[in-house]
Amino acid sequence: MxxxxxxxxxxxxxxxxxxxxxxxxxxxxxxxxxxxxxxxxSHSLVPDSCxxxxxxxxxxxxxxxxxxxxxxxxxxxxxxxxxxxxYHSQAVAITPGAAISLGAKxxxxxxxxxxxxxxxxxxxxxxxMFVFGLSExxxxxxxxxxxxxxxxxxxxxxxxxxxxWSTNARWASHVVVHALTNPTGQNGKRSTCFIVPMGQxxxxxxxxQGKKVWEQSSTGSxxxxxxxxxxxxxxxxxxxxxxxxVTTLNGGRLFIASLALGSLAFALDKCRVYAEExxxxxxxxxxxxxxxxxxxxxMDIALESGLTWLLHLCRLYEAGTxxxxxxxxxxxxxxxxxxxxxxxxxxxxxxxACFDEFGLIRHHNDLFVTRVGEGSNFALKDLxxxxxxxx
Amino acid sequence: MDIVVCIKRVPATDTAIxxxxxxxxxxxxxVTFELNAYDxxxxxxxxxIKEQLNAGxxxxxxxxxxxxxxxxxxxxxxxxxxxxxxxxxxxxxxxMQVASALAAWIKTVPCHLVLCGRQAVDSDNNQLPANxxxxxxxxxxxxxxxxxxxxGAFTAERDIEGxxxxxxCKTPAVISCxxxxxxxxxxxxxxxxxxxxxxxxxxPAQLGARGMEIVALxxxxxxxxxxxxxxxxxxxxxxxxxxxxxxxx
Ligand SMILES: Cc1cc2nc3c(=O)[nH]c(=O)nc-3n(C[C@H](O)[C@H](O)[C@H](O)COP(=O)(O)OP(=O)(O)OC[C@H]3O[C@@H](n4cnc5c(N)ncnc54)[C@H](O)[C@@H]3O)c2cc1C
Ligand SMILES: Cc1cc2nc3c(=O)[nH]c(=O)nc-3n(C[C@H](O)[C@H](O)[C@H](O)COP(=O)(O)OP(=O)(O)OC[C@H]3O[C@@H](n4cnc5c(N)ncnc54)[C@H](O)[C@@H]3O)c2cc1C
Numbered sequence: 001m002x003x004x005x006x007x008x009x010x011x012x013x014x015x016x017x018x019x020x021x022x023x024x025x026x027x028x029x030x031x032x033x034x035x036x037x038x039x040x041x042s043h044s045l046v047p048d049s050c051x052x053x054x055x056x057x058x059x060x061x062x063x064x065x066x067x068x069x070x071x072x073x074x075x076x077x078x079x080x081x082x083x084x085x086x087y088h089s090q091a092v093a094i095t096p097g098a099a100i101s102l103g104a105k106x107x108x109x110x111x112x113x114x115x116x117x118x119x120x121x122x123x124x125x126x127x128x129m130f131v132f133g134l135s136e137x138x139x140x141x142x143x144x145x146x147x148x149x150x151x152x153x154x155x156x157x158x159x160x161x162x163x164x165w166s167t168n169a170r171w172a173s174h175v176v177v178h179a180l181t182n183p184t185g186q187n188g189k190r191s192t193c194f195i196v197p198m199g200q201x202x203x204x205x206x207x208x209q210g211k212k213v214w215e216q217s218s219t220g221s222x223x224x225x226x227x228x229x230x231x232x233x234x235x236x237x238x239x240x241x242x243x244x245x246v247t248t249l250n251g252g253r254l255f256i257a258s259l260a261l262g263s264l265a266f267a268l269d270k271c272r273v274y275a276e277e278x279x280x281x282x283x284x285x286x287x288x289x290x291x292x293x294x295x296x297x298x299m300d301i302a303l304e305s306g307l308t309w310l311l312h313l314c315r316l317y318e319a320g321t322x323x324x325x326x327x328x329x330x331x332x333x334x335x336x337x338x339x340x341x342x343x344x345x346x347x348x349x350x351x352x353a354c355f356d357e358f359g360l361i362r363h364h365n366d367l368f369v370t371r372v373g374e375g376s377n378f379a380l381k382d383l384x385x386x387x388x389x390x391x
Numbered sequence: 392m393d394i395v396v397c398i399k400r401v402p403a404t405d406t407a408i409x410x411x412x413x414x415x416x417x418x419x420x421x422v423t424f425e426l427n428a429y430d431x432x433x434x435x436x437x438x439x440i441k442e443q444l445n446a447g448x449x450x451x452x453x454x455x456x457x458x459x460x461x462x463x464x465x466x467x468x469x470x471x472x473x474x475x476x477x478x479x480x481x482x483x484x485x486x487m488q489v490a491s492a493l494a495a496w497i498k499t500v501p502c503h504l505v506l507c508g509r510q511a512v513d514s515d516n517n518q519l520p521a522n523x524x525x526x527x528x529x530x531x532x533x534x535x536x537x538x539x540x541x542x543g544a545f546t547a548e549r550d551i552e553g554x555x556x557x558x559x560c561k562t563p564a565v566i567s568c569x570x571x572x573x574x575x576x577x578x579x580x581x582x583x584x585x586x587x588x589x590x591x592x593x594x595p596a597q598l599g600a601r602g603m604e605i606v607a608l609x610x611x612x613x614x615x616x617x618x619x620x621x622x623x624x625x626x627x628x629x630x631x632x633x634x635x636x637x638x639x640x
Binding site: 001002016019020023024026027056057058062066071072073077 | 405423464465468576577578579580581583584586587
């Protein structure tokens with residue numbers, strides 16, 4: 001069956017971008033969808049073979065320039081990958097998604113030429129992955145003032161503390177640690193980012209257990225105990241670490257919106273097909289009930305409007321004119337719309353929606369992450385409201 | 392080695408086929424087309440041979456209407472060097488005509504090896520590879536499941552009834568590819584962008600005389616409803632009797 005989302009994308013993006021989307025879609029249909037249930041029921045993370053296959057397809061290097069061994073694509077391509085993969089699994093989609101939008105991106109945006117040369121080619125192939133080390137047990141929404149510290153010792157820095165919620169930690173080669181370096185500085189100018197190898201002495205990783213969302217995605221906690229790094233491990237400028245993090249998050253939020261829309265696209269197709277197949281009362285399809293149609297129509301409207309908006313913002317991102325508020329707003333809206341609607345989507349399918357193999361419950365759980373990840377929606381409203389309060 | 396890969400677009404395998412008003416063809420409106428799955432093995436094998444030799448060329452060719460450009464573009468994106476559309480106004484079903492058009496064109500280009508899918512999954516005619524080889528005077532090995540190249544000659548392995556046959560084969564040859572030959576790659580973004588700059592030739596197909604004509608198409612009769620013979624262990628004898636009746640046992 002043709003996907004509803006495909007009919008919208010056809011008119012929103014040029015032919016070669018559509019061809020790329022279709023290639024990733026077909027990859028998802030053949031290499032991910034048939035295995036998902038097994039991965040879920042055996043509680044396994046994305047298998048290495050799948051990561052390798054995504055690497056072979058160049059997904060980890062999408063928006064990395066060809067000069068650094070990447071695919072030379074742009075943010076639209078990244079978002080198209082998100083839409084295509086999240087249709088089946090956000091957890092699979094976030095693996096290359098975070099590796100790029102949170103891992104490689106800060107390096108691309110703020111790295112020195114030497115740092116780019118040293119890491120981008122391996123990142124582009126998926127042979128290396130960077131973790132985005134912003135969140136900590138005691139610093140979630142309030143991330144500007146990390147409790148992880150870095151203290152200068154001669155020409156080296158010594159890092160201590162704990163990062164958590166670190167997506168891709170299981171496969172990571174390095175973590176970009178956001179650490180407090182100047183406690184008495186002006187707010188937003190107190191921290192610095194460091195590129196720390198996961199194999200460095202004093203770095204300990206542990207998978208966070210019991211997570212019932214994005215189940216195939218690795219989420220780690222990373223302990224740093226007297227970890228020493230050289231001065232040139234600094235990413236961006238000293239005491240300008242928070243800027244590195246927030247600049248990165250702009251693009252990341254567009255990607256999170258693509259995950260929400262990918263899940264919504266799946267739910268829409270699932271429901272509109274099921275509503276015509278499921279016969280109740282006089283053996284006629286439940287799709288004839290207006291209350292069922294209402295939900296399907298609302299999903300369709302949310303999908304088409306969300307896609308149009310998202311692809312527009314991707315163009316602004318490429319042009320360098322996307323504002324922080326715009327990136328925050330689309331993340332907030334797509335995540336809450338899709339996660340509100342998926343509850344109704346499950347309801348119009350009835351009891352069958354409880355089953356893992358029906359797929360909706362997976363997207364229901366995963367959509368929660370889109371509300372909280374890369375900035376909790378409620379906290380992001382603090383940001384969104386700022387220009388509205390200026391007379 | 393210059394390799395030609397013959398590809399065909401076919402309706403997606405999950406298409407609900409409808410017969411057109413003429414009663415002889417299928418309704419194509421609303422049908423999604425895709426690259427014939429066996430042709431993907433042929434294309435992949437060609438790309439691997441080129442990569443192994445680090446020389447030569449891979450040209451993909453199809454006989455069909457203009458919309459087949461999409462499948463040719465996909466083949467370019469996966470790594471083919473050049474695409475040729477031998478255009479026709481109609482949907483092509485006659486293996487004789489397609490083979491004549493392909494042979495006429497292949498004779499005009501350097502070609503040491505022709506790779507095809509073992510059959511097209513829409514019409515299932517299974518006649519093009521041998522027909523084409525005959526016209527070109529090339530050797531022909533069909534339904535190949537393993538192909539190794541050494542010193543300019545091929546060893547091809549194919550499953551035959553109850554056994555595996557190993558065939559030695561010199562070029563020029565036509566080889567038709569079976570499932571299991573390889574794992575086809577997906578197009579990547581770089582390949583898709585590079586494809587736009589690759590040569591794409593479109594010329595009318597030189598179709599020979601028709602070899603056959605479809606006089607009528609009909610859908611298979613709808614499947615009869617299943618039969619419930621009973622419930623629980625007590626129903627086993629009735630089930631066995633029913634299976635014997637249908638000769639399933
Ligand atoms: C699966 C997953 C993967 C993640 N991956 C990464 C990663 O790779 N790297 C990384 O650094 N982080 C990652 N995160 C962390 C994520 O960014 C944080 O969860 C997020 O920033 C919220 O922080 P918190 O969970 O500590 O919530 P808290 O900060 O404790 O906030 C709890 C709630 O309080 C409310 N709240 C907080 N502040 C405000 C405010 N100012 N106004 C109104 N309400 C407010 C909100 O409702 C918020 O949801 C990940 C999270 C998840 C769930
Ligand atoms: C965990 C669980 C435990 C259960 N336990 C029991 C049990 O112990 N015993 C038992 O007998 N049953 C049990 N049920 C079944 C439960 O009662 C049914 O799921 C419920 O009646 C809905 O039926 P259905 O799931 O077949 O949905 P359907 O009848 O297929 O309906 C699907 C959806 O179509 C829509 N719809 C249907 N009819 C209309 C209408 N007239 N107008 C508008 N919209 C309509 C609704 O959105 C509905 O949710 C259980 C279900 C679950 C999930």
